[in-house]
Amino acid sequence: MEVWELPTSIVVGGIDYEIRTDFRAILDILKTFNDPDFENDEKWIVCLTILYVDFGNMPPQDYEEAIEKAIEFIDMGIKDDGKKQPHVMDWEQDAPVIIPSVNRVLGKEIRAMQYLHWWTFLGAYMEIGESLFSQILSVRMKKAKGKKLEDWEREFYKENKTLIDLDVKYSEEELEEQKRLNDLLNGKGA
Template structure:
């Protein structure tokens, strides 16, 4: 992909397919990828991967139904490349230190500051522009929260102010485990018996 252009389509097996490029669309994809209700409780890893891929393609590509089945894998690869803005991952597993949905309340002000406007009020903002602003977030509440999460994940010692901040803001700093509606019902039923 050309980093100097904002793509509005992806070429799959020589055919250009229009994509939805607003940042909200990609955030919907990322949210769906982490939605435990998207899968059956006993789904295999392969089934989960297939459902995730299919969901991503349906949300991103405007005419996903016209993509031939034999080109589905390439369409997924191109979609992931678009979402990652063409940046290659080093392949090393990194600790989970942020969640788009949970952290929205502290990500939005940081991106607003970078963009110089209220991004939610914009009728359209390309995903790459949004992601570029995200990458330019400097010192702010969000970066402090992520820094503490990363230190905790790597079992590094927190500074005194970080410990105090963590104790005062556990709900903000602790990443919530996503549970399905079915799991929530089971937990609620269990609590009734206690």
């Protein structure tokens, strides 16, 4: 993938497929991957359907390559070092604090833009400096790694717990089981 250009297509199985590159489409893909109601193979089908404009015309034998290239595009060609990192951010939950930070980096309101390429959005995201979002991430990272918070961080956490604590996402099945167990514990079960 050529990093000096903003790609609008991906070659899979020797065919050049147009892709959806607006940041909102990619965030929809990432939202799907965080949804516990989807099975893993369903997540990939949603990803490919959103990303590749003509996914319906892609032969199934090319899906694996399409997935690899989708990952490469979404990650902007940046290779993962393979080290397990703690989960410290959620695109959907953190949107209210990410958006103002990206707006500041780009100098414009991104939600008002008709189109913003994912790589431009991701580049601006990576350039977020000192901000509410960076403070939230710092506290989350320390907590995830079991590091002691400084006094100001403890105070910040106490005052912003709902912004800092990541929501736990349960599937419909898990929610039903929790309800069943609560009903049993409260004497409402059969």
